[in-house]
Amino acid sequence: MSSRKRVEVCLTPGEYEYYKGEYDIVVVIDVLRATSAICTAFDYGIRSIIPVSSIEKAKSYKEKGFLVGAERKGQIVEGFDFGNSPYSYMKEEFKGKDVVLSTTNGTRAINIASDAPTVVIGALLNVDALSQWLIEQDKNVLCLCSGWQDKFNLEDTICAGVICDTLIRTGKFTSEEDSSIAAKYLYLSAWDNPLGYLKSSSHRRRLKNLNLNEDIKYCLTPNKTDVIPILKDGKLVKL
Amino acid sequence: MSSRKRVEVCLTPGEYEYYKGEYDIVVVIDVLRATSAICTAFDYGIRSIIPVSSIEKAKSYKEKGFLVGAERKGQIVEGFDFGNSPYSYMKEEFKGKDVVLSTTNGTRAINIASDAPTVVIGALLNVDALSQWLIEQDKNVLCLCSGWQDKFNLEDTICAGVICDTLIRTGKFTSEEDSSIAAKYLYLSAWDNPLGYLKSSSHRRRLKNLNLNEDIKYCLTPNKTDVIPILKDGKLVKL
Secondary structure, X not given: OOOOEEEEEEOOHHHHXXXXXXXXXXXXXXXXXXXXHHHHXXXXXXXXXXXXXXXXXXXXXXXXXXXXXXXXXXXEOOOOOEOOOHHHHOOHHHOOOEEEEEOOOHHHHHHHHHHOOEEEEEOHHHHHHHHHHHHHHOOOEEEEEOOEOOEOOHHHHHHHHHHHHHHHHOOOEEOOOHHHHHHHHHHHHHOOOHHHHHHHOHHHHHHHHOOOHHHHHHHOOOOOOOOOEEEEOOEXXXX | OOOOEEEEEEOOHHHHHHOOOOOOEEXXXXXXXXXXXXXXXXXXXXXXXXXXXXXXXXXXXXXXXXXXXXXXXXXXXXXXXXXXXXXXXXXXXXXXXXEEEEOOOHHHHHHHHHHOOEEEEEOXXXXXXXXXXXXXXXXXXXXXXXXXXXXXXXXXXXXXXXXXXXXXXXOOEEOOOHHHHHHXXXXXXXXXXXXXXXXXXXXXXXXXXXXXXXXXXXXXXXXXXXXXEEEEOOEEEEO
């Protein structure tokens, strides 16, 4: 058999249990908007982000004096100062700070993946830099799509498809799972016009109803940054 | 809002819990090979099929004198006479008979869906007849892909994509879920050459290793039959 490394896609957090254990690096993807916000935060100089799954845990950090963001169903949770809009992290006050974040899908997926040897954060915003770094590592890679409330979503799948396609084109990686083949195909048919393609996407429509059109445009812009956030001892830091 | 009915796709049995309750008709799809075998069985005159999830239950029916088929991981289970090859149902001895069947993915998906008001069986073999019947019903439809060991697979998704596309083209149905949009896109890019497209599919490769190439070719042939198997009181019968 070939000595090529594998790059595969897990389409929802619920399927992760059928993939776990086989991969050296897990890339957590939540394009709209958690992992896009996380990349933006590091691009703007934040020191670390502690991802927490529950609102209770987020509250306990707030009581300790941390800057804490929390989002559920696309909106900032009452009692918190920010959610997962990338724009909320473009602030001078966040520079060099440690921040806590809890979101509907993204931070939960990060915690689900935390058993993997290496967990990094992927978004369209950092997809080329991340893909190049993954190629250099030469290890088995799993892209974990956060989905929307445990269901499949298009934007995470397309981002995973970019990573698969880029890694496979080097000749050093291969995909075997149908999910990875589907992600690659969906990316290849979407790439010329990702905004148009995602126009029909349910999640995008949901955010549009919340007047988050600027957020969506930003999150769907490839390669705004070279940062690669990585999980170290339960904290996300810049690689 | 529109009064159009919905046609959506659930990509794996594991996600069904996030869809259930909203649909009048669930179409269970396991192209390779359970639902293709079931369509073939009715096309060749079988009277009923009792789908059972466990091998234990299958054995207890065998002890009662039933004709019982059982398949796990692509092969006939020891002690049973047939599995889920469509060719095994093209026999004179099955005509007018009641048969029991347990398979890795398909019969489990049928049982998961059994809470729905109506459960029918879909495959590429009956996809046009089934789609026409669904259009006539004018009800909310969910296509439930059986997947492969709880993971996404391409052939079920493409079959669901055909159904979505056919129903939506009438103007009487609409899709809102990203999974349905993805299924439609994957079908549209695969349809000219489904065998070629699925060449890279993991499940197909697995069956090929078991010398089931003839089965695969048969199961990927659209519209060999007009039968629509339907679940009535725990038994599949011809509509």
